[in-house]
Amino acid sequence: xxxxxxAVGIGGAAGQGIATPGDILALIFARRGLHLNAYNAYQSxxxxxxxxxxxxxxxEPVRSMGDKLDLLIPLxxxxxxxxxxxxxxxSAVLFDGDKIKPGTAAAGVQLGALPIRELMGTSKNPNxxxxxxxxxxxxxxGVDFNTLEDILARQFKKKGDAVIAExxxxxxxxxxxxxxxxxxxxxxxPKLDRQLAVLDxxxxxxxxxxxxxxxxxxxYPMSPATGVLHWFAGHARQIGAMVRQVEDEIGVINMAxxxxxxxxxxMCATSGGGFALMxxxxxxxxxxxxxxxxxxxxxxxxxxxxxxxxxQGDLWQMLGAGQGDYPRLIVAPTSxxxxxxxxxxxxxxxxxxxxxxxxxxxxxxSEGRASVDPGELDFNVKIDRGETIGxxxxxxxxxxPLGGYKRYKITDSGISPRALPGTPGLEHVVATDDHxxxxxxxxxxxxxxxxxxxxxxxxxxxxxxxxxxxxxxxLSGPASAPVTLVGWGSTAGVIREAVEKLxxxxxxxxxxxxxxxxxxxxxxxxTRILSASKKVIxxxxxxxxxxxxxxxxxxGFTAHAHIRKYDxxxxxxxxxVDGVKAILAGETNVYVPTHEIMV
Amino acid sequence: xxxxxxxxxxxxxxxxxxxxxxxxxxxxPDWCPGCGDFGVLSALQQALAELGLxxxxxxxxxxxxxxxxxxxYIGTYGMHTxxxxxxxxxxxxxxxxxxxxxxATGGDGDGYGIGGNHFVHTMRRNVDLTYIVMDNQxxxxxxxxxxxxxxxxxxxxxxxxxxxxxxxxxIPMAIIGGATYVARGFSGNQKHLVELIxxxxxxxxxxxxxxxxxxxxxxxxxxxxxxxxxxKTLEEMKHDPTNLHxxxxxxxxxxxxxxxxxxxxxxxxxxxxxxxxxxxxxxxLAHRPLGxxxxxxxxxxxxxx
Numbered sequence: 001x002x003x004x005x006x007a008v009g010i011g012g013a014a015g016q017g018i019a020t021p022g023d024i025l026a027l028i029f030a031r032r033g034l035h036l037n038a039y040n041a042y043q044s045x046x047x048x049x050x051x052x053x054x055x056x057x058x059x060e061p062v063r064s065m066g067d068k069l070d071l072l073i074p075l076x077x078x079x080x081x082x083x084x085x086x087x088x089x090x091s092a093v094l095f096d097g098d099k100i101k102p103g104t105a106a107a108g109v110q111l112g113a114l115p116i117r118e119l120m121g122t123s124k125n126p127n128x129x130x131x132x133x134x135x136x137x138x139x140x141x142g143v144d145f146n147t148l149e150d151i152l153a154r155q156f157k158k159k160g161d162a163v164i165a166e167x168x169x170x171x172x173x174x175x176x177x178x179x180x181x182x183x184x185x186x187x188x189x190p191k192l193d194r195q196l197a198v199l200d201x202x203x204x205x206x207x208x209x210x211x212x213x214x215x216x217x218x219x220y221p222m223s224p225a226t227g228v229l230h231w232f233a234g235h236a237r238q239i240g241a242m243v244r245q246v247e248d249e250i251g252v253i254n255m256a257x258x259x260x261x262x263x264x265x266x267m268c269a270t271s272g273g274g275f276a277l278m279x280x281x282x283x284x285x286x287x288x289x290x291x292x293x294x295x296x297x298x299x300x301x302x303x304x305x306x307x308x309x310x311x312q313g314d315l316w317q318m319l320g321a322g323q324g325d326y327p328r329l330i331v332a333p334t335s336x337x338x339x340x341x342x343x344x345x346x347x348x349x350x351x352x353x354x355x356x357x358x359x360x361x362x363x364x365x366s367e368g369r370a371s372v373d374p375g376e377l378d379f380n381v382k383i384d385r386g387e388t389i390g391x392x393x394x395x396x397x398x399x400x401p402l403g404g405y406k407r408y409k410i411t412d413s414g415i416s417p418r419a420l421p422g423t424p425g426l427e428h429v430v431a432t433d434d435h436x437x438x439x440x441x442x443x444x445x446x447x448x449x450x451x452x453x454x455x456x457x458x459x460x461x462x463x464x465x466x467x468x469x470x471x472x473x474x475l476s477g478p479a480s481a482p483v484t485l486v487g488w489g490s491t492a493g494v495i496r497e498a499v500e501k502l503x504x505x506x507x508x509x510x511x512x513x514x515x516x517x518x519x520x521x522x523x524x525x526x527t528r529i530l531s532a533s534k535k536v537i538x539x540x541x542x543x544x545x546x547x548x549x550x551x552x553x554x555x556g557f558t559a560h561a562h563i564r565k566y567d568x569x570x571x572x573x574x575x576x577v578d579g580v581k582a583i584l585a586g587e588t589n590v591y592v593p594t595h596e597i598m599v
Numbered sequence: 600x601x602x603x604x605x606x607x608x609x610x611x612x613x614x615x616x617x618x619x620x621x622x623x624x625x626x627x628p629d630w631c632p633g634c635g636d637f638g639v640l641s642a643l644q645q646a647l648a649e650l651g652l653x654x655x656x657x658x659x660x661x662x663x664x665x666x667x668x669x670x671x672y673i674g675t676y677g678m679h680t681x682x683x684x685x686x687x688x689x690x691x692x693x694x695x696x697x698x699x700x701x702x703a704t705g706g707d708g709d710g711y712g713i714g715g716n717h718f719v720h721t722m723r724r725n726v727d728l729t730y731i732v733m734d735n736q737x738x739x740x741x742x743x744x745x746x747x748x749x750x751x752x753x754x755x756x757x758x759x760x761x762x763x764x765x766x767x768x769x770i771p772m773a774i775i776g777g778a779t780y781v782a783r784g785f786s787g788n789q790k791h792l793v794e795l796i797x798x799x800x801x802x803x804x805x806x807x808x809x810x811x812x813x814x815x816x817x818x819x820x821x822x823x824x825x826x827x828x829x830x831k832t833l834e835e836m837k838h839d840p841t842n843l844h845x846x847x848x849x850x851x852x853x854x855x856x857x858x859x860x861x862x863x864x865x866x867x868x869x870x871x872x873x874x875x876x877x878x879x880x881x882x883x884l885a886h887r888p889l890g891x892x893x894x895x896x897x898x899x900x901x902x903x904x
Contacts, residue, residue, distance in 0.1 A: 030904065031904070195904055196904070197900055197903035197904050198903055198904070199903045203903075207899060210891055210899070211890075211891060211896075212889070213889025213890055215695070215884040215885070215887060215889075216691065216694065216695055216884060218691075235899070236877060237876055237877060238895060238898075238899075239891060239895065239899075240877055240881065240884075240887065241877065241884075242694050242695075242875060242877055242878070242884055244694070246687070246720075247716050247717065247719075247720040248716060250683075250684065250687065250716075250717075251684075251687040251690075251716065251717055251720065254680065254681070254684040254687035254688045254691065254717075255687045255688065255690050255691035255694075256691060257680075257688055257691060258660070258678070258687065258688035258689060258690060258691025258692040258693075258695060259691035259692065259694060259695030259884070259885075260691070260695070261678060261688075261691075261692060261695070262691075262692050262695035262696035262699065262883070262884075262885040263695065263696065263885030263886060264695040264696075264884050264885045265889065266691070266695070280681055281681060281684065284680060284681050284684075288678070288680075372903075374900050374903075374904065377896075377899075377900050377903075379890070379891045379893075379895075379896035379899070380890075380893075380896075381890075383889050383890060391885075391886060392886045392888075393886070420696075420885065421655075421658045421676035421692070421696065421699055422655055422656065422676070422696060422698065422699055422883075422885075423655060424653070424655040425655065426655070427654045427655055427674055427675055427676050427677075428676065428677070429624075429625075429670045429671050429676075429677030429678065429679055430677070430678050430679070431670075431671070431677075431678075431679035432663070432679060432680055432681055433679060438625060439625070439671075439677075440625050440626050440671065441668075441671060441679070
């Protein structure tokens with residue numbers, strides 16, 4: 001049982017400086033060895049709107065933003081008005097008493113009006129209220145002021161000593177005000193004998209790419225995938241990678257393919273709209289048999305959709321990306337730490353099977369932040385380039401006959417040794433037209449149905465080899481449970497938490513099956529597990545039950561009920577708990593929770 | 600024509616001087632008899648041989664279209680990519696292994712139409728590659744529609760009453776767009792074309808060689824017979840390819856007198872690979888060892904704490 005489970009909400013208009021106190025709190029928690037999970041609800045606006053950051057911390061792993069807030073820091077009236085009614089007894093609200101009126105709070109909510117003008121002293125910093133509130137909050141959590149001082153010095157290092165001093169002064173004013181006038185929380189924030197790292201999923205994907213040996217990364221900026229580009233751009237020289245911002249996503253994927261063909265591990269990331277532009281080239285990578293990794297960070301669609309909101313609505317887009325049948329791998333990481341681990345694993349597979357690999361992330365996992373044990377960010381990963389000839393000039397070692405090289409040699413596995421350009425004597429053409437074993441086209445002067453069939457079967461046969469190499473999903477919890485929840489990708493954490501809540505608060509035992517590898521799909525194993533389950537509920541962040549339909553298509557298994565959400569915000573644990581209860585009570589087979597928080 | 604001295608060190612396993620025949624592809628072209636593209640192919644093969652390049656040192660990258668079938672007919676490494684995407688793929692290849700000689704080939708529809716965005720951006724980046732456009736002012740493989748370089752008024756299957764649109768003029772566009780070697784050749788003037796291609800390959804930076812390559816099947820307007828009396832070399836015209844304004848003026852000429860030759864060349868701008876610190880040492884990215892040194896890994900994780 002967790003000793004502490006504490007969530008802070010900081011809200012205001014974009015531009016009011018919510019990120020900084022958020023970053024500082026995250027660092028303080030992680031440096032004390034506490035786990036955290038942070039989710040920022042924001043809009044596609046640079047100034048204005050309503051941004052709301054939830055940071056939840058605990059001595060135990062934190063898998064979602066949770067269901068409740070213990071501390072609210074509204075930086076404007078709007079945030080106060082939207083969120084105060086969700087505050088419960090024992091929680092506190094810290095706000096600028098000069099500017100913001102609290103309204104009516106539930107009994108037992110401590111309303112901490114801060115006299116900001118007075119506490120600012122001589123400071124002219126327009127965002128001083130944020131730092132003052134932060135100081136007050138940390139005092140109420142029993143954190144030493146020195147801790148905050150150290151972090152402020154780090155945070156504002158680039159801005160110079162004067163800025164650091166000013167922030168430290170106002171933070172101290174807030175800290176001292178709280179000591180004198182406010183009721184502390186009934187516990188002190190623990191300090192454990194460890195330190196955790198904090199990162200978002202985009203960084204984890206980028207770092208996973210770096211670990212895998214990505215030498216070429218390119219992208220066109222698109223929310224919520226841009227964080228991957230930012231990480232690579234900032235670290236390109238340190239890790240020795242070429243990073244390019246390209247004119248459009250068609251250029252992105254084709255450039256990555258060009259670099260990959262020469263032998264680089266190449267990667268790119270985008271969201272659904274950019275991915276739509278890439279689809280023809282993904283088929284081309286598969287036809288030319290060039291390994292490349294593309295990340296799709298899903299956001300709420302269709303079209304421009306809701307650019308800053310999350311959804312799992314692109315599954316069918318991935319499944320159907322591009323004309324014709326072609327081998328592709330699709331994997332949806334289940335957590336931020338898993339983002340890091342998945343990319344090197346996927347690169348080994350795409351190198352081995354010489355086809356495109358798609359990482360299906362979403363805004364929730366890519367822009368959400370979490371604590372990770374630094375030991376989990378192990379860059380010493382296994383690297384397997386598959387049957388590649390000519391790397392570092394190793395042509396001689398392979399002893400292939402000059403002139404007799406067949407790039408697309410038909411083999412039992414479907415894998416044909418791939419010679420890199422520059423290798424003497426193995427010149428060949430890779431083509432997006434279908435071709436014979438030696439690369440010569442079969443589509444122009446003459447066609448040959450037998451050769452077409454043989455080559456198409458060779459390509460597609462590669463998929464048979466993939467399944468044994470990827471981990472099958474495992475059921476957690478008893479198979480005999482009255483309910484089995486099935487999710488895919490980023491929802492692993494929130495579903496797991498919902499399962500714990502169901503057991504702890506509702507007395508309902510539930511199993512949980514989370515799917516990570518979507519293509520190829522462990523259809524037999526999934527069918528075996530689900531056939532033995534009493535009531536299968538599929539939980540997914542989309543309107544039409546895209547995974548449920550895919551599962552039915554691949555296995556013939558039809559889920560008993562569904563919990564779906566497509567309002568742009570991620571599931572909170574109680575949404576799933578309420579859904580399970582409603583479904584078990586026979587009220588509905590498709591439960592769509594209402595997101596209570598207006599962000 | 601002045602030839603630059605900069606040629607990359609050859610790491611050939613074969614020392615015998617090669618001829619154009621050594622650059623023959625696995626199959627013969629399936630172009631229509633009389634197609635202008637035959638002349639471009641043989642000029643390119645001749646240029647590679649004369650430059651002393653080995654087949655494995657070169658990669659020929661195309662899009663889709665009649666002329667984009669060229670990589671299949673030449674004995675170098677090759678990529679026959681998607682319609683319009685040759686330059687994007689070629690840029691990736693040029694950065695992935697900057698020790699390769701990159702030749703991009705294609706047609707006017709492929710390069711100036713569907714690939715127009717990549718064309719513009721590849722020029723401004725001054726990517727070190729040679730782009731040979733076989734410009735026949737028509738869509739051939741789709742059996743004769745109007746192209747981005749079709750003349751105003753041209754009747755095609757998609758413009759049966761005559762095109763009302765103005766064509767693209769790739770020469771001034773490339774000069775303004777940042778290409779550092781801009782030339783135009785004529786498939787009917789082999790010797791001249793070989794020299795232009797050699798100059799383009801030796802040029803460090805983005806070289807465009809737009810080649811009049813008549814489509815004998817679908818373009819009955821811009822034929823060899825139409826071009827021959829109009830074409831005049833810039834050498835005869837005493838054009839100075841380092842004069843920007845003269846280059847643009849010459850590029851705008853069209854009608855009774857159409858110049859071919861080297862319009863524009865500058866050697867004072869570094870190419871993209873030269874600007875990228877990541878490439879300054881360690882050889883081509885493609886052949887560098889993978890993995891992150893322990894010290895670097897440690898510092899990457901430390902940033903998060």
